[in-house]
Amino acid sequence: MRRVNLLRSTPFGLAMTFGVLFVAAFLVAGAITYRMLNSGLERQLDDTVNEIYSAIASTYAQNDVEDLIAAVNTYSSLRSPDQGVFLLSDANGKRLAGNLALPVTSEGLSSIGASSLGLPDGHSYRVRSGLVGGNRLVVGRSFAEKERLGEILLVSLGWAAGVIVLIAVGGGAFLATRAQRRLDAVARTMIDVSNGELATRIALRGNGDDIDLVSEKINHALDRLSGLVEGMRQVSADIAHELKTPLNRLKMTLEDAAERTERGEPVGQQIADACMESDQINATFEALLRISQIEAGARRARFQSVDLADVMSSVTEIYRDVAVDAGQTLRFVAVDAAGMHLMGDRELLIQMFVNLIENAITHSGTGTLIELSLVRRDNLLLAGVADNGVGIPTAEHTKVFRRLYRLDKGRTSAGSGLGLSLVKAVADLHSAEVVLEDNQPGTRVLVRFPALR
Secondary structure, rough: OOOOOHHHOHHHHHHHHHHHHHHHHHHHHHHHHHHHHHHHHHHHHHHHHHHHHHHHHHHOOEEEOHHHHHHHHHHHHOOOOOOOEEEEEEEOOOEEOOOOOHHHHHOOOEOOOOOHOOOOOOOEEEEEEEEEEEEEEEEEEEOHHHHHHHHHHHHHHHHHHHHHHHHHHHHHHHHHHHHHHHHHHHHHHHHHHHHHHHOOOOOOOOOOOOHHHHHHHHHHHHHHHHHHHHHHHHHHHHHHHHHHHHHHHHHHHHHHHHHHHHHOOOOOHHHHHHHHHHHHHHHHHHHHHHHHHHHOHHHHOOOEEHHHHHHHHHHHHHHHHHHHOOOOOEEEEEEOOOOOEEEEEEHHHHHHHEEEEEEEHHHHHOOOOOEEEEEEEEEEEEEEEEOOOOOOHHEEEEEEOOOOOOOOOOOOOOOOOHHHHHHHHHHHHHHOEEEEEEOOOOEEEEEEEOOOO
16 A cells, blocks of 8 residues: 655645644734733833933922932932933033933934934933923933843744744644554555455544544445445345246256157147246346336435325225235224325335235235234334234344345245345335334334425
């Protein structure tokens, strides 16, 4: 069996697709987080600058700039220029206090580069400038802390994305390998089946995942295939066995006719016997062909609403006199005959009940009561044909539906062993279930039809 390249396998492709989508979602979430954090830090920086500006400005008294100068010097001495900048200048631009060499003429909050403030190139600053008692007060904070936190976040997101990619690739390879092993098991099973090993089945894990469900469906299909193949083998063997006797009788009859012809004796009876044997053989093949056509489902196109109670009542009326001639009693009992409709082929349904009644008349013996019954139970129509005759052994209940299977192994009684096979084929066509039950005494054939809603 040709091995599938793991990188080109469907499970690995799905795992990688999921990994890429997860990484993309992570990056989008990271970008949003970074944006929100950046905005939050900018607002916090503005609040800090405003608070310091207000605190310094509050030290100013009317015509008293000394306290203001002292406050600016105190703040500037506590921070290096790369952390915070301060400047107090008079109306002429002369510096009175602070750690800035260049004046700031803008009003309110603004972002200014280090070189514009007379500082070495580096971080930008968030600066507030305003007049306090005719003097210009400048307070600023560096963006260094915000940029440092942003850098930490970006690096963290980068490492996290890398780890996620590694986990996605590794996890995808692991999961794909496990899934591929199970798919390979499915492929091996199909190869074994194609090589004639029809008993091979896919092992199930029992965890109810999609592969298990598909494997279970495949196993059911293989069970059905195995049953059909076994049925074909059995039919082939049964046909050979069933037709061997009539063909031998036909050959012997024709040989006898040939000998009589040579002797100049009449051969009318032999020809009649040969025609009868030929008709019986033809009838067997026609019945087999009819069953095959029914199983193929071609008649399903003729389905329409059928009153099952009317079908069973009509068949009972037709065969009541036949049963009387055989010393038997035939009757039909329906519980509330209204609403006994189903979707089906009326002709085939009539043929099914005819076969059941003829089978009961032929094999149940004189003095037998044959009763047809029909009752609706929920969404099912339960149709039964029961007799109190000799019955069918329980061990034979499932075998009698096989084509050409007969309880009379010696083939001395009339019939071809296809009556119940046709019943089973018609029931399957109508999605019905047919079972044999012990009627104590006798046999009861029960057919469960889905009712027409």
